[in-house]
Amino acid sequence: xxxxxxxxxxxxxxxxxxxxxxxxxxxxxxxxxxxxxxxxxxxxxxxxxxxxxxxxxxxxxxxxxxxxxxxxxxxxxxxxxxxxxxxxxxxxxxxxxxxxxxxxxxxxxxxxxxxxxxxxxxxxxxxxxxxxxxxxxxxxxxxxxxxxxxxxxxxxxxxxxxxxxxxxxxxxxxxxxxxxxxxxxxxxxxxxxxxxxxxxxxxxxxxxxxxxxxxxxxxxxxxxxxxxxxxxxxxxxxxxxxxxxxxxxxxxxxxxxxxxxxxxxxxxxxxxxxxxxxxxxxxxxxxxxxxxxxxxxxxxxxxxxxxxxxxxxxxxxxxxxxxxxxxxxxxxxxxxxxxxx
Amino acid sequence: xxxxxxxxxxxxxxxxxxxxxxxxxxxxxxxxxxxxxxxxxxxxxxxxxxxxxxxxxxxxxxxxxxxxxxxxxxxxxxxxxxxxxxxxxxxxxxxxxxxxxxxxxxxxxxxxxxxxxxxxxxxxxxxxxxxxxxxxxxxxxxxxxxxxxxxxxxxxxxxxxxxxxxxxxxxxxxxxxxxxxxxxxxxxxxxxxxxxxxxxxxxxxxxxxxxxxxxxxxxxxxxxxxxxxxxxxxxxxxxxxxxxxxxxxxxxxxxxxxxxxxxxxxxxxxxxxxxxxxxxxxxxxxxxxxxxxxxxxxxxxxxxxxxxxxxxxxxxxxxxxxxxxxxxxxxxxxxxxxxxx
DNA sequence: GTGAAAGCGCTAACAA
DNA sequence: TTGTTAGCGCTTTCAC
Numbered sequence: 001x002x003x004x005x006x007x008x009x010x011x012x013x014x015x016x017x018x019x020x021x022x023x024x025x026x027x028x029x030x031x032x033x034x035x036x037x038x039x040x041x042x043x044x045x046x047x048x049x050x051x052x053x054x055x056x057x058x059x060x061x062x063x064x065x066x067x068x069x070x071x072x073x074x075x076x077x078x079x080x081x082x083x084x085x086x087x088x089x090x091x092x093x094x095x096x097x098x099x100x101x102x103x104x105x106x107x108x109x110x111x112x113x114x115x116x117x118x119x120x121x122x123x124x125x126x127x128x129x130x131x132x133x134x135x136x137x138x139x140x141x142x143x144x145x146x147x148x149x150x151x152x153x154x155x156x157x158x159x160x161x162x163x164x165x166x167x168x169x170x171x172x173x174x175x176x177x178x179x180x181x182x183x184x185x186x187x188x189x190x191x192x193x194x195x196x197x198x199x200x201x202x203x204x205x206x207x208x209x210x211x212x213x214x215x216x217x218x219x220x221x222x223x224x225x226x227x228x229x230x231x232x233x234x235x236x237x238x239x240x241x242x243x244x245x246x247x248x249x250x251x252x253x254x255x256x257x258x259x260x261x262x263x264x265x266x267x268x269x270x271x272x273x274x275x276x277x278x279x280x281x282x283x284x285x286x287x288x289x290x291x292x293x294x295x296x297x298x299x300x301x302x303x304x305x306x307x308x309x310x311x312x313x314x315x316x317x318x319x320x321x322x323x324x325x326x327x328x329x330x331x332x333x334x335x336x337x338x339x340x341x
Numbered sequence: 342x343x344x345x346x347x348x349x350x351x352x353x354x355x356x357x358x359x360x361x362x363x364x365x366x367x368x369x370x371x372x373x374x375x376x377x378x379x380x381x382x383x384x385x386x387x388x389x390x391x392x393x394x395x396x397x398x399x400x401x402x403x404x405x406x407x408x409x410x411x412x413x414x415x416x417x418x419x420x421x422x423x424x425x426x427x428x429x430x431x432x433x434x435x436x437x438x439x440x441x442x443x444x445x446x447x448x449x450x451x452x453x454x455x456x457x458x459x460x461x462x463x464x465x466x467x468x469x470x471x472x473x474x475x476x477x478x479x480x481x482x483x484x485x486x487x488x489x490x491x492x493x494x495x496x497x498x499x500x501x502x503x504x505x506x507x508x509x510x511x512x513x514x515x516x517x518x519x520x521x522x523x524x525x526x527x528x529x530x531x532x533x534x535x536x537x538x539x540x541x542x543x544x545x546x547x548x549x550x551x552x553x554x555x556x557x558x559x560x561x562x563x564x565x566x567x568x569x570x571x572x573x574x575x576x577x578x579x580x581x582x583x584x585x586x587x588x589x590x591x592x593x594x595x596x597x598x599x600x601x602x603x604x605x606x607x608x609x610x611x612x613x614x615x616x617x618x619x620x621x622x623x624x625x626x627x628x629x630x631x632x633x634x635x636x637x638x639x640x641x642x643x644x645x646x647x648x649x650x651x652x653x654x655x656x657x658x659x660x661x662x663x664x665x666x667x668x669x670x671x672x673x674x675x676x677x678x679x680x681x682x
Numbered sequence: 683g684t685g686a687a688a689g690c691g692c693t694a695a696c697a698a
Numbered sequence: 699t700t701g702t703t704a705g706c707g708c709t710t711t712c713a714c
Binding site for chain 1: 351396398399400401403404411419420421422423424429430431433434435436437438440441442446447448449450451452453460463464465467468469470574603629630633634635645646
C-alpha cells in the first residue's frame, strides 16, 4: 500500500464568503433561508459556492440541530433475516427507491436486545444523526412509538393497528385475503384447518392468526391446532411435524409465511401426504419461490416494497413539514395456486 | 397527534465536568485516551458520566475529525436489486452480522449515476459521516478504488482482481467451480455450450465469462454464443430466446445467475425442449429457489454472506489500526443437480 | 441588507 | 496531572 495523498481540504463557508466578498453569516442566510440578503449578493454567493465546489458539512449542521437528510432503521432481529426473510430486503428496497431520488441516506443498525434498541434510537436522534425513523416489525406491547413520541422524533410506523400511536401508520391489512382463503378451504370441504404462526411476540404474526381465527368463526368452523414456526424453513418443517404428531391430522394448513410452508412441503412429502389431496397448503408473502414450488403455493400476496416506499415517502413529507395521512392502508391479495385448489 | 414533549436536553461534556469537579478537557482526555489524568479523577469522571447518562455527540466528534463508527455502502444500481438480486441482501446480511456486535451502523445510499456516486463518496467521507467504505459491484475500469485512495479513505474492495488496487481485497473466485462445471459438460458430450452473461459492464459478469471461456479452451472446445441477460428473470428469458433464434442450438447453457437460468427454464419449456435432455442448464449463486426449481438447478454456490462479513471484519480491523490481509480469497463451489446431470 | 459575534459539544495544543 | 484556550464549520441573534 502506497501512502494516500492527504487531499486538499475542502472549502468551508468562510472560503465562499471570502470569494463573494461577504461574511459567513451572509452565506449561511443566502444558502438556507434565502432571506435577509439582496438577490444580487445571493446570486454572487451562489456563484462563489459553485465555483469552489462547496457543500455544507453534515457535522457542523448537526451540531446546530439541523436535519441531515438521513432516516434511521433500527432492527431488533438477527441480521440473518435480511438473507432469509422475504420482508426486509423488499422493504428496504422500497425505502431506497424513494430516498435515492431525494439525496437522503439510510442509517441501519441491527441490535440484539431491547435495551440496546432503546439507546440506539435515542442517540441516533438526539444527536441528529438521523432526522426520523421508520418503525417496523412491531411486537406485542411495543414501546417504541411511545418512546419516540416522548423524544419528539418524527416517525412512521409500519404494520401497527390503526390509531395505536400518535404517528402516521401504514397498515398492512390482509384480513380480506385471509378470509377468502379460509372461505375457499371451507367451500372445498375442509373442517380441520391448522395454522403455523411465525413468532408469538410479533404483531404481524398475531394479526394473521387473528384473521384466520375470525374467518373460521365466520364460516362456522372451530380453529384448528396452532404451532410456532419462527418464520423460517426449518421452523416450518418442525411445526409441521408437531402438527402431524398430534391426534387428528388437519386437512389444511395456513402458514404465516411462504418459507414456513415450503418447510412444510418437505415434511408432508416425507410423510407420504399429497398436496393438496391429503393436505391443502397456503402460505403468506408470495415470494418468488412460491410460484415455482411444486405444487405452486397458494399464498397471500403482501406488498413489501410498497410498504417501504410509502413509509419513506410519508416520513420525507413529514420532515418537510407536511401533514401526513394518519393511516395508509395496504391490502393483501389472495393468490390461488394448486397447493390449495 | 398530541404535541410531543420537548425532552430535557441531554447532558454534555460540560455537565460531566462540573459534576466531577474538573474541566471539559480533563473529561475528554479521561474518556478517550485515558492518559493525562490520574486514575482517581478518571474514575470520578467515569462515575459522573454514568450517573448523568452521558454519551458523546456524534456531530461534535465528527467536527473534530474523529471516527463515528459508521461504514458506508454506496450502490450505483436500481434499489430494486435489493429485492430481486441474490447478492445484495445476503451481502448486507453478512455486514450487519459483524457490525451489530460492534456498535457500528451502516450508512446506505443508492445513487443513479457515476457523478452522484463520486460526490456521495466524497461528502460522506470528507465530512467524516462514515469512517470507511465497503466497495462492491465493481465495473470494468472502475475508478472508485483510485478515487478513495486519493481521498485517503479506508476501504475494502470486494470482488476485484487481486492486486488491482491499494486496498485489501476480498476475491470471489469461482474459476475452479466453473471449470468443474464445464468439465462436466464436456464429459457428458456437450460440444456447444452457450453463456448468458449478466451485464457487460460488471466485473463479476466478465469474470464468470472468462472462466467459462478458459475452461472450454482447456477442454478443447470453442466458446459457444453469448447473450446478455442483465441478471434478471426476464432478461434470462429473453437471452434464451435469442439463443434459440440463432442457427445451431446450444446443447448446454451456463447462465451467469440462477435468476436468469430460471428465466431460461420457462422459455426452454415453451419451446418443447427438455432439461437436461435437450439442453443442459447451469446457473450461478445457489439461491434458495435453485434447489426447488424443477428440475433442480445445477449452480455455482457463492458465499455472499461470508463476503459481506469478511469485508466488514477487515474494514473494522483497519479502522482499529491493524494491518489487513492484502487478499482474502473466497471460492465458489459447484452444486451438481439434475438440470445438468 | 449586512457584518460581527456568540455558541453548538467536543478535541487538542499549550500553560501552569 | 490539570486547567485554559482556541478552534472544527455552521447557524443565528443582534447591532448597525
